[in-house]
Amino acid sequence: MTKISLTRSAGRAGIAAGAAALLAFGLAAPASADPVRAQYTGNAETGTTIKMNGQNTGTNLFRLQLEDGTELTAYCIDLETGIRSSAWYHENEWANYPGEGEFTEPAKVHWILQNSYPEKTAAELAEAAGVENRRFGDEQALAATQAAIWHFSNGAELSGERPDGVREVYDYLIGAAEDLPQTAEPDASLSITPESASGEAGGVIGEFEISTSASEVPVVLGDDVPEGVELVDLETGEPVAAVNDGDTVGFNVPEDAEEGTASFSLSTTAMVQTGRLFLGEDPDKATQTLITAEGGEATVSASAGVDWTAAGEEPPATDGPSDEPSDTPSPTDGPSDEPSETPAPTDEPSDKPSAPADDNNSPSLPVTGGALAGLVAAGVAALGAGGGAIYLSRRRKAADTTDVEG
CATH class of the missing domain: 2.60.40 (Immunoglobulin-like)
Known part of the structure; x- marks a missing residue:
């Protein structure tokens, strides 16, 4: 943590x-x-064409270039999927193999890699397999190695007879292969x-x-x-x-x-x-x-x-009410030319509940919902009463003036 x-x-x-x-x-x-990444940049070597499960298939050693420029060579272990030009790859575990064909015996694939081309030369493989054909060279050694890998990675079989020693080396490799643990x-x-x-x-x-x-x-x-x-x-x-x-x-x-x-x-x-x-x-x-x-x-x-x-940096000012007194007079400031007339109190009981007494120990609550609607209604009623009072006052003044002139 x-x-x-x-x-x-x-x-x-x-x-x-x-x-x-x-x-x-x-x-x-x-x-x-980040995981070790590499990009397929082309073929490092090309082997002879072979038949796997009766289908003609090309064989290659592929070039992988790591991000730091290091180059590795690699074999294919997915017979059913083609390689995409300039594809990016990342290093991973055998258990995460995503190919179309089942990765049947990865431990034996590891043995093939340790005991065949290019770890072993074409001459060493020919000698181990008892091949005396002088046509057996690097292209044939690559093809025999790839065929043996596909046998253990995808369960495929090399088809047909070969006059160039590929069949003999293929048979030798799959017969001698042992289980080797996954590399670290x-x-x-x-x-x-x-x-x-x-x-x-x-x-x-x-x-x-x-x-x-x-x-x-x-x-x-x-x-x-x-x-x-x-x-x-x-x-x-x-x-x-x-x-x-x-x-x-x-x-x-x-x-x-x-x-x-x-x-x-x-x-x-x-x-x-x-x-x-x-x-x-x-x-x-x-x-x-x-x-x-x-x-x-x-x-x-x-x-x-x-x-x-920065240390002690003050938060930005927020737009809020100012504590400074305002120089602009309130609409209610100053004397009014109109007389104020307060409605007389009534003895009629009110249907509205009375407001609670002001108690310094009682917390104030926000005015919301129905309470706000009630206040608005009361304000409208008060404005109406004030307007009525002013109207009556002016009528009285007009009446008094008429009486004096007559």
Whole structure:
């Protein structure tokens, strides 16, 4: 579980509570290293055409280029699906094989990869299978290896007789194949948890936990790190230049720092072993699944960052009522030219419930619903009564004037 560390003072408990709320919405997700990715860039080698289950089929060693430029070669383990030009792949487990044909005996496929072309030369395979045909070369060795792989990956059979030694080597490989366990994942895992954090200048922001199978992984600070901001070990408070598994780090941001951001990244290498599956990344565009024929190094990396506001930054002003006295007189201010006449009290009982007495200990309630409608009606009635009183007053004045002149 990731926490956002700002300062230890109790005065920032509100910020800590806000950070916890943010974490509840997913900011604690680890910035795990992306899976090893590669793109199919073409054929590394081409073998002879063979018949599998009676159908003519081409054979190839495919070229996979990793994101760091490393190139691997791979065989097809999905006889039923074609390969898509420039398709992107990611390294995965045997158990996640998505091909059309069942991956029947993956452990034997692994043995084939360890004991055939290109791990073994064409001459070595010919000797092991007792082939004396001088026509047996790299193209035939590739074709025999691919046919043996399809036998164990898709349950397919090599059809027909071959005069070039492919049949003999194919028979030798499937007869000698043994179960080998799945190859290990790339040996340098790397992740940072979480991938982001927020806070206020004047303390340590972020509590990033490092998980890796490598040691002394160098830290690379981003170009956005301002002067005076440091990535520190949370246990010692000292700046860090390299990290190990289980370390926790955060950015120490000075109190006088302006609003800003800071990030860091980690990178190390991993060995992709022979026999690792590479699956197409786009589920909507099928491409055949590949299995590595040769191993190679791949780069794994992860990054994380923080952002902060300036210390003591006031929230923006809101539009609300002003406490300053208004210079604009109220419509009711000042003397009126019209006499005010208050209706006489009535002894008639009211049908309306009387308002409760003003009690300083009673909380006031918002006026809503029916209560608001009642107030509006009362206001309209009061306006009507006032208008009637003014009208009667003017009639009396007019009558008095008539009497005097007559």
